[in-house]
Amino acid sequence: MQIYERINSIIKSKGLKKKDFLERFTALEPRLKSTGEIPSVPTIYNYLNGTREIKAELIPYMAKALEVSEQELFLDDSAEFLKDFIKKQGESENAGEKSKAVVKIIELCEYASTPMLERLIEILEQNKQASLKNMKRMSGLEFGL
The missing domain is CATH 1.10.260 (434 Repressor (Amino-terminal Domain))
Known part of the structure; x- marks a missing residue:
């Protein structure tokens, strides 16, 4: 993108x-x-x-x-990230630990209940917001805006 x-x-x-x-x-x-x-x-x-x-x-x-x-x-949209991520996983035998963990989560989502998936989404959204807030804070500090 x-x-x-x-x-x-x-x-x-x-x-x-x-x-x-x-x-x-x-x-x-x-x-x-x-x-x-x-x-x-x-x-x-x-x-x-x-x-x-x-x-x-x-x-x-x-x-x-x-x-x-x-x-x-x-940052790319999530769908584009997932497409690229899956493509890269097929291309690399030496995927990092984080990559392996994401692939494992995707595989296990099939067995998760709807409430569990909703909770996982909630936790990941909270983490995303905290990360973006930190990036924004650091960006403001770096450029003095």
Whole structure:
């Protein structure tokens, strides 16, 4: 998944419109190093449409506008992760311990009751939120935003 696709996915998951993102983003007054100017509205829409490459210096501002950590902009959706993960498992005989554990969990899910799966999802969601919160906190500390 490309970064512009991930940004659009986050915009959608938060119930926002591109216009909402645009307003939040421009309110942060991100300036391009090359020109010292805030990107124009058409340029920002081109970033979101994938027709123009997003400048690295804008990533912290985009993350802040979406209220996520910068790292979240580079994470794939779960379904894509699972597809890639399973593909990689078939390609590698020396999978790490974490990879082996995930494969084992997937195999055992067939035998789990619905309440047990719901509890597992709840625990993993809590862990995800805590991890994302820490990434966001660390990202804010690193960039002073």
